[in-house]
Amino acid sequence: MTSLDEALKTRLDTLREQNLFRELRRVDSAPGPRIEVGGRTLLNFSSNDYLGLASHPALKEAAVKAVDTFGAGAGASRLICGSLAPFHILEERLAAFKKTQAALTFSTGYAAALGTLTALLTKGDIVILDKLVHACIVDAARLSGAKLRVFDHNDLNDLENILKWANSGSRKPDCRVLIVTESVFSMDGDTAPLREMVALKEKYGAWIMVDEAHATGVLGASGRGLADELAVGHQIEIQMGTLGKALGASGGYVCGSRVLIDFLVNRARSFIFSTAPVPAAAAAAVAGIEIAQSAEGESRRKQLQSLAGLFKPETGNRKPEFRGAIIPVVLGSETRAVAAAAALREQNIFVPAIRYPTVARGAARLRITLTASHSATDLATLVRALDQIRH
Numbered sequence: 001m002t003s004l005d006e007a008l009k010t011r012l013d014t015l016r017e018q019n020l021f022r023e024l025r026r027v028d029s030a031p032g033p034r035i036e037v038g039g040r041t042l043l044n045f046s047s048n049d050y051l052g053l054a055s056h057p058a059l060k061e062a063a064v065k066a067v068d069t070f071g072a073g074a075g076a077s078r079l080i081c082g083s084l085a086p087f088h089i090l091e092e093r094l095a096a097f098k099k100t101q102a103a104l105t106f107s108t109g110y111a112a113a114l115g116t117l118t119a120l121l122t123k124g125d126i127v128i129l130d131k132l133v134h135a136c137i138v139d140a141a142r143l144s145g146a147k148l149r150v151f152d153h154n155d156l157n158d159l160e161n162i163l164k165w166a167n168s169g170s171r172k173p174d175c176r177v178l179i180v181t182e183s184v185f186s187m188d189g190d191t192a193p194l195r196e197m198v199a200l201k202e203k204y205g206a207w208i209m210v211d212e213a214h215a216t217g218v219l220g221a222s223g224r225g226l227a228d229e230l231a232v233g234h235q236i237e238i239q240m241g242t243l244g245k246a247l248g249a250s251g252g253y254v255c256g257s258r259v260l261i262d263f264l265v266n267r268a269r270s271f272i273f274s275t276a277p278v279p280a281a282a283a284a285a286v287a288g289i290e291i292a293q294s295a296e297g298e299s300r301r302k303q304l305q306s307l308a309g310l311f312k313p314e315t316g317n318r319k320p321e322f323r324g325a326i327i328p329v330v331l332g333s334e335t336r337a338v339a340a341a342a343a344l345r346e347q348n349i350f351v352p353a354i355r356y357p358t359v360a361r362g363a364a365r366l367r368i369t370l371t372a373s374h375s376a377t378d379l380a381t382l383v384r385a386l387d388q389i390r391h
């Protein structure tokens with residue numbers, strides 16, 4: 001063993017002891033409610049493909065057509081070798097979908113967060129995050145060099161106290177203050193009080209960025225997301241999200257003013273210094289947005305809501321007012337969560353055990369995600385298995 005391998009092995013052994021070791025599970029089938037793993041068919045409750053669009057014929061056909069017309073790879077960054085038409089079509093559709101002036105797409109949601117926060121903020125600025133925001137926002141905030149403050153999850157008093165502190169005597173005139181939250185939280189499934197947060201940011205002269213990764217396609221009229229549903233979209237300076245969850249494709253986006261988008265094209269390093277995504281992904285995302293806004297999208301959302309309604313609150317840690325597709329079953333210790341996921345796999349059900357650092361230590365959980373492709377029978381199978389492993 002090289003000394004690198006020895007050092008890494010020691011660290012991996014520590015992860016194993018703490019039940020935090022992770023490994024990839026090879027899947028030999030397309031995404032869907034049933035997947036092939038190790039020669040077995042598992043009922044799948046792990047995907048963020050909430051509307052079941054990832055394997056939809058319209059998305060696949062759009063992707064194939066784009067490959068035929070525009071090739072398999074983009075060749076370079078969009079600023080270097082020209083910007084392929086599918087990205088422009090996608091950005092027009094996204095801006096219309098989110099009712100903003102403009103949109104910019106990135107290779108992933110992670111890259112969107114990284115590029116945006118580091119472009120907007122610098123040393124001397126202040127970035128204020130909900131305690132439960134996604135790792136990409138935490139990483140982006142750190143990389144930006146801005147002073148980072150965290151408020152307790154969805155706690156408006158705590159947020160207001162930090163805003164007061166930010167505005168206290170020492171705030172320089174050019175110090176920018178940006179609040180970042182998710183609209184539907186990825187590991188808890190609850191929603192942020194966006195109206196109240198927008199009121200606070202206006203009161204204190206801050207900006208706000210909302211990550212709608214788990215709400216886009218799922219919540220609001222035509223699946224436009226929570227900001228649109230609460231009629232605050234026009235007051236949110238930066239709306240971001242992913243094309244890889246309910247929209248069934250791949251990539252990240254930022255929606256906002258024309259000026260914001262022009263600025264990001266010039267300053268977002270994860271956009272500038274990265275090869276454009278494959279055109280097939282953009283074309284599939286366009287088809288995904290179309291379906292999300294169609295009658296079919298509406299009926300898929302209805303199916304999703306009706307499945308979520310079948311979940312008794314006591315099965316997951318799900319309050320009745322939660323409306324997304326995410327059902328956390330918080331078990332506490334990493335050992336219990338891993339054992340529960342293994343017991344479900346024994347029954348041919350795939351639900352991931354979510355552990356540190358995705359959630360806090362001691363807050364390990366099963367994270368069940370429902371999709372419009374599940375049936376009521378699938379759900380009954382899951383609920384029965386969960387009841388069994390609880391006893």
Ligand SMILES: *Cc1c(COP(=O)(O)O)cnc(C)c1O
Pocket residue numbers: 108109110111134136182186211213214241242243244251252
């Ligand atoms: C998945 C996710 C992202 C990252 O999006 P990708 O396209 O998967 O990189 C960003 N924010 C939240 C809240 C997410 O859940």
